Amino acid sequence: MRIMPETLLAAVPGAEEHPSLALVNSASELPGGKRYDELDGPDDAAAWLRAHDLIAPDTVLHEHCRGRLADLRADLRDLFTAHTTGDVPTTAAVQALNRALTCAPGALLLQFDPESGFTRSANHPVTQVVEHVMAVIADDAASLLTGDQASVLASCEADGCQRFFLRTHARRQWCSTRCGDRVRAARAYARKRALHSA
Incomplete structure (x- = not known):
């Protein structure tokens, strides 16, 4: 994964x-042709999932699992774009x-740890853990596309x-201040060029 500046x-x-919105935005081409992919490899994908509290800290992913998440991301991008x-x-x-x-393991299993007490988690082989994560993200996407925030x-x-x-707010057009500043700077440059060429 190429580490991009935090901005x-x-x-x-x-x-x-x-998490569905975060997943869709986890890879993109930025202005100037720069690309980033936060799921670039299995370790990157595991780090992304841990950062979003979707897997346990000690979960290890394999390339097959990373590929399934990347495929889900592409499908979600298609759905969000259509929407x-x-x-x-x-x-x-x-x-x-x-x-x-529908393919996720049926239930989060009850676990007990003397320090943290009772918890529930998907304590399954890695493939089933990824299926559970994908179900959580898919459920979030379906709720987002059909719920109050769809508009x-x-x-x-x-x-x-x-x-x-x-x-x-209704007038917001850009995902970040950085994109808004870039658009405003381009407009100002275009106006300045038009004045000088007139």
Whole structure:
């Protein structure tokens, strides 16, 4: 994974509450052709899942599991894009989300630790842990696309930005201050050029 400056990876509005939104934004091409992928390898994917409290600290992922998460991310991007543009999503993306919703292990198992007491977690082989994580993310996506916040799900309007966010107010157009500043600077430069060429 290429480590991007923190300002490029700043969380967008809604990503902290919605792991599906965070997952969709975990890879993108940034203005200037720079790319980042927070699921670049199995270790990166595990770190991303731990950072979002979706797996236990000692969980190890394999490439197959990372690939499944990346595939889910692509399907969610398709669904979010269709939602924000008013287009029809691909049947494959809808089916993939439904598969993720239904293939998870049936229950979080009860665990007991003398220090932390009772907890529930997916104590299954790695593949089943990833299926559980995918079900959690898919459920969040389905709830986001059909719930009260569906109307505020938006894609960033800055040229070249591919991130999604929840509008915090009706006039918000950009996922971050950085994108907004970039657009305003480009507009100011274009006006200045137009004045000098006139």
